[in-house]
Amino acid sequence: MLTYNFAKAQGPLYEYIYQCIKDDIMAGNLRQGEKLPSKRAFAKNNGISTITIQNAYDQLISEGYIYTVPQKGYYVAELEGMKKVRREGSVSLHIDMPKKRPDCAADLSDNRMNPAFFPFSIWAKVLRHTISDKSGELMEASPAGGIGELRAAIAEHLKSFRGMLVDPDQIVVGAGTEYLYGLIVQLLGNEKQYCVENPGYRKIVQVYSQYHISCKYADLDEKGMTFEELRATGADIAHISPNHHFPTGITMSAGRRYEILAWANEREGRYIIEDDYDSEFRLNGKPIPTLFSMDACEKVIYMNTFSKSLTPTIRISYMVLPVHLINRFYRELSFYACTVSNFEQYTLAAFIRQGYFEKHINRMRLYYSRQRKKMIEAIKKSKLNEVCEIIENDSGLHFLIRIKTDKEDGEILHALEEKGIRVKALSEYFFTPSDKKHCFIINYSNIDIEKAEKACDIFYEMLMK
Amino acid sequence: MLTYNFAKAQGPLYEYIYQCIKDDIMAGNLRQGEKLPSKRAFAKNNGISTITIQNAYDQLISEGYIYTVPQKGYYVAELEGMKKVRREGSVSLHIDMPKKRPDCAADLSDNRMNPAFFPFSIWAKVLRHTISDKSGELMEASPAGGIGELRAAIAEHLKSFRGMLVDPDQIVVGAGTEYLYGLIVQLLGNEKQYCVENPGYRKIVQVYSQYHISCKYADLDEKGMTFEELRATGADIAHISPNHHFPTGITMSAGRRYEILAWANEREGRYIIEDDYDSEFRLNGKPIPTLFSMDACEKVIYMNTFSKSLTPTIRISYMVLPVHLINRFYRELSFYACTVSNFEQYTLAAFIRQGYFEKHINRMRLYYSRQRKKMIEAIKKSKLNEVCEIIENDSGLHFLIRIKTDKEDGEILHALEEKGIRVKALSEYFFTPSDKKHCFIINYSNIDIEKAEKACDIFYEMLMK
Numbered sequence: 001m002l003t004y005n006f007a008k009a010q011g012p013l014y015e016y017i018y019q020c021i022k023d024d025i026m027a028g029n030l031r032q033g034e035k036l037p038s039k040r041a042f043a044k045n046n047g048i049s050t051i052t053i054q055n056a057y058d059q060l061i062s063e064g065y066i067y068t069v070p071q072k073g074y075y076v077a078e079l080e081g082m083k084k085v086r087r088e089g090s091v092s093l094h095i096d097m098p099k100k101r102p103d104c105a106a107d108l109s110d111n112r113m114n115p116a117f118f119p120f121s122i123w124a125k126v127l128r129h130t131i132s133d134k135s136g137e138l139m140e141a142s143p144a145g146g147i148g149e150l151r152a153a154i155a156e157h158l159k160s161f162r163g164m165l166v167d168p169d170q171i172v173v174g175a176g177t178e179y180l181y182g183l184i185v186q187l188l189g190n191e192k193q194y195c196v197e198n199p200g201y202r203k204i205v206q207v208y209s210q211y212h213i214s215c216k217y218a219d220l221d222e223k224g225m226t227f228e229e230l231r232a233t234g235a236d237i238a239h240i241s242p243n244h245h246f247p248t249g250i251t252m253s254a255g256r257r258y259e260i261l262a263w264a265n266e267r268e269g270r271y272i273i274e275d276d277y278d279s280e281f282r283l284n285g286k287p288i289p290t291l292f293s294m295d296a297c298e299k300v301i302y303m304n305t306f307s308k309s310l311t312p313t314i315r316i317s318y319m320v321l322p323v324h325l326i327n328r329f330y331r332e333l334s335f336y337a338c339t340v341s342n343f344e345q346y347t348l349a350a351f352i353r354q355g356y357f358e359k360h361i362n363r364m365r366l367y368y369s370r371q372r373k374k375m376i377e378a379i380k381k382s383k384l385n386e387v388c389e390i391i392e393n394d395s396g397l398h399f400l401i402r403i404k405t406d407k408e409d410g411e412i413l414h415a416l417e418e419k420g421i422r423v424k425a426l427s428e429y430f431f432t433p434s435d436k437k438h439c440f441i442i443n444y445s446n447i448d449i450e451k452a453e454k455a456c457d458i459f460y461e462m463l464m465k
Numbered sequence: 466m467l468t469y470n471f472a473k474a475q476g477p478l479y480e481y482i483y484q485c486i487k488d489d490i491m492a493g494n495l496r497q498g499e500k501l502p503s504k505r506a507f508a509k510n511n512g513i514s515t516i517t518i519q520n521a522y523d524q525l526i527s528e529g530y531i532y533t534v535p536q537k538g539y540y541v542a543e544l545e546g547m548k549k550v551r552r553e554g555s556v557s558l559h560i561d562m563p564k565k566r567p568d569c570a571a572d573l574s575d576n577r578m579n580p581a582f583f584p585f586s587i588w589a590k591v592l593r594h595t596i597s598d599k600s601g602e603l604m605e606a607s608p609a610g611g612i613g614e615l616r617a618a619i620a621e622h623l624k625s626f627r628g629m630l631v632d633p634d635q636i637v638v639g640a641g642t643e644y645l646y647g648l649i650v651q652l653l654g655n656e657k658q659y660c661v662e663n664p665g666y667r668k669i670v671q672v673y674s675q676y677h678i679s680c681k682y683a684d685l686d687e688k689g690m691t692f693e694e695l696r697a698t699g700a701d702i703a704h705i706s707p708n709h710h711f712p713t714g715i716t717m718s719a720g721r722r723y724e725i726l727a728w729a730n731e732r733e734g735r736y737i738i739e740d741d742y743d744s745e746f747r748l749n750g751k752p753i754p755t756l757f758s759m760d761a762c763e764k765v766i767y768m769n770t771f772s773k774s775l776t777p778t779i780r781i782s783y784m785v786l787p788v789h790l791i792n793r794f795y796r797e798l799s800f801y802a803c804t805v806s807n808f809e810q811y812t813l814a815a816f817i818r819q820g821y822f823e824k825h826i827n828r829m830r831l832y833y834s835r836q837r838k839k840m841i842e843a844i845k846k847s848k849l850n851e852v853c854e855i856i857e858n859d860s861g862l863h864f865l866i867r868i869k870t871d872k873e874d875g876e877i878l879h880a881l882e883e884k885g886i887r888v889k890a891l892s893e894y895f896f897t898p899s900d901k902k903h904c905f906i907i908n909y910s911n912i913d914i915e916k917a918e919k920a921c922d923i924f925y926e927m928l929m930k
């Protein structure tokens with residue numbers, strides 16, 4: 001008869017008994033096929049209730065440690081596999097989390113939005129109203145493409161801001177552009193060849209490579225990706241940023257746009273992904289019509305994100321699909337739930353509809369254009385100006401400078417980093433060996449201008465060494 | 466000389482001039498290489514400022530419609546490609562959005578959480594506090610695996626609720642389990658063979674097939690997936706729900722767990738994905754130790770979701786990775802931004818830490834166990850009881866009934882649907898032909914018991930016809 005020391009029991013008694021019996025089974029004190037005492041006898045013997053034993057036995061049964069034969073009793077189960085599990089060698093328990101980059105004296109490599117400019121109190125107000133006004137809708141499942149109100153607000157924004165006429169049902173909302181890149185691959189297929197701009201944004205290539213796509217690269221001239229280069233790659237999908245290329249800042253010319261559209265229209269299954277990641281902040285002139293608007297042949301997928309224009313800590317991006325592709329999306333991919341929570345979808349919808357998004361963008365454009373001007377003045381005032389040329393290219397949140405020097409880019413970057421100045425070279429954005437040396441990217445969105453002035457002087461001194 | 470009717474101008478004048486010239490270029494009235502009037506002459510001729518013309522020309526240049534030759538003037542650019550774009554055939558503009566399923570008299574197929582039970586006002590309160598207390602943190606980028614506070618809260622919950630000891634840094638938070646399935650494929654590779662339970666949850670197979678994985682299927686016996694079946698598939702990855710299988714409700718026995726762990730340990734690169742999607746709602750006894758806890762060899766990836774336990778409209782799931790896999794995650798996949806917004810991550814962290822999550826779960830368990838009891842009583846009271854056997858299997862939010870009948874499952878489902886009763890058959894969850902007929906899944910989480918009683922009578926009458 002099993003006897004355990006109930007004085008040791010902590011928590012429910014049935015759990016203690018369960019644990020004791022389990023331990024005995026694991027230790028081999030109770031062997032496979034051995035009969036356990038009946039509930040009644042066990043209970044009586046220990047002076048506890050039958051129900052307690054019943055609960056302990058039930059738990060052991062549900063975990064498979066014992067089994068019951070009706071009218072006969074309880075038996076220890078077969079637990080053969082248990083002995084086979086042995087850890088071989090030692091397992092490292094060290095987790096190597098990425099470190100935060102240390103602060104530096106002047107960071108010209110940071111092109112994120114300055115968090116101080118996020119309209120926090122307005123967002124909080126709209127969120128509070130959403131919670132009280134929409135308690136019902138917040139609990140209803142979102143369609144795979146996002147809730148109707150948000151898609152309608154985005155369509156309205158695209159119309160007034162980009163002159164784009166889109167049906168809200170063509171829009172798919174997702175948790176960040178990286179997520180949407182993945183959906184696009186699932187929609188268009190990874191057996192196709194994808195072509196990206198060279199130089200370009202490395203993350204696009206990283207995401208595609210996760211889907212076993214090795215991207216082709218097409219060089220740019222001053223009008224953007226050439227269609228001869230694109231054709232030469234043999235690709236069927238062109239992923240481009242025609243409205244403002246990163247990092248060169250090039251805007252694709254109208255003629256080139258028509259050429260690229262013509263290329264897409266030559267063959268079934270060719271598509272252009274128009275990545276319009278920072279169109280809101282283009283500073284000069286009026287925004288350029290999108291490829292999506294020029295396209296008459298259902299060949300362009302338009303993408304944009306609120307993570308760039310609002311804050312990266314809100315994960316909302318969207319894409320606009322040609323009609324036949326949105327139908328394919330709902331046919332093949334709508335088993336995916338929308339990845340953005342209803343709370344944020346409804347809040348953003350109200351934020352746009354009530355005009356706060358437009359106000360925010362206008363405010364930010366003003367700030368960035370002043371910031372840009374100050375940054376250019378800082379360079380012009382400094383000695384660096386003697387050896388550098390500013391390349392503007394209408395860039396939104398950065399511009400390029402070209403330096404007259406014999407030093408290698410790597411050497412320059414390293415020397416600057418040692419002085420606490422972080423900057424990126426254009427050459428770092430090439431996917432293939434390139435002779436585009438001595439161009440550096442000046443991200444001014446987040447920089448303190450006084451620090452920038454000092455950084456220019458240090459940059460100059462370092463070059464003269 | 467260009468002359469336009471400025472009376473028609475709406476909005477900025479420069480924009481109007483830009484549009485007029487662009488239209489003339491597109492219509493062929495201004496031809497390639499043609500010289501435009503000088504800014505000064507154009508301005509003087511029309512009685513407007515040179516700056517306005519300058520702005521219009523700048524815009525046309527940046528879009529590539531015209532170009533400038535220093536000291537000479539402005540010329541219409543080459544726009545050859547333009548003529549090549551022609552839409553061939555007609556393009557359908559009909560978007561086929563999925564329809565909402567019509568309401569029915571009794572829906573026993575719906576296993577979602579009843580939205581009325583989401584602790585809305587508490588969530589709203591915690592969210593409001595988060596906004597006011599965390600304005601700084603809310604704007605700081607989340608690590609790829611999720612913010613530390615949320616991961617710490619989840620680790621604490623797993624310890625007290627599941628007896629699991631995990632380092633918060635082993636946890637990866639993402640926007641829904643479907644998203645995490647995708648990350649797992651990217652982490653483990655899609656060249657491996659994946660095996661799922663048969664019958665099982667179809668969405669798992671759908672997600673994997675998006676990554677070009679054709680899943681293998683292993684049948685279950687009453688103790689769960691057998692390791693002989695698993696071995697026979699040749700798979701290296703087993704995706705299972707050992708703690709509560711859907712839809713059979715089977716709990717994998719302890720012995721079987723050790724066998725499956727031993728299988729995983731036989732070969733480098735073998736892993737078990739333990740999908741613990743509804744462990745919170747297991748109603749009887751104490752929760753069973755997870756495979757993750759039993760595993761001494763770093764072979765188990767544990768997954769769970771708050772979309773099931775809170776509301777599907779909040780997209781937060783998580784996985785716990787073995788140490789070497791979390792290191793691989795940060796090495797290879799941390800270029801992905803976390804897909805859950807900071808607002809929801811911090812709110813959920815506080816919601817768990819302040820004990821609200823535990824309270825919510827306890828409340829829901831009580832509700833579900835009552836609902837289950839009522840549902841079983843409803844069946845027992847009805848005539849359906851004469852021809853059906855209730856199969857309990859400790860299921861969380863559903864149980865199975867087996868019907869004595871000669872009719873085919875499809876016929877039964879069709880006849881019920883016509884009477885406004887929606888129910889699912891076990892046979893619908895098999896990936897391969899199966900002789901498991903006449904078992905039906907009773908989801909009681911959302912059902913009105915009065916309706917359920919009527920549904921039982923209709924079910925019986927239909928069977929007798």
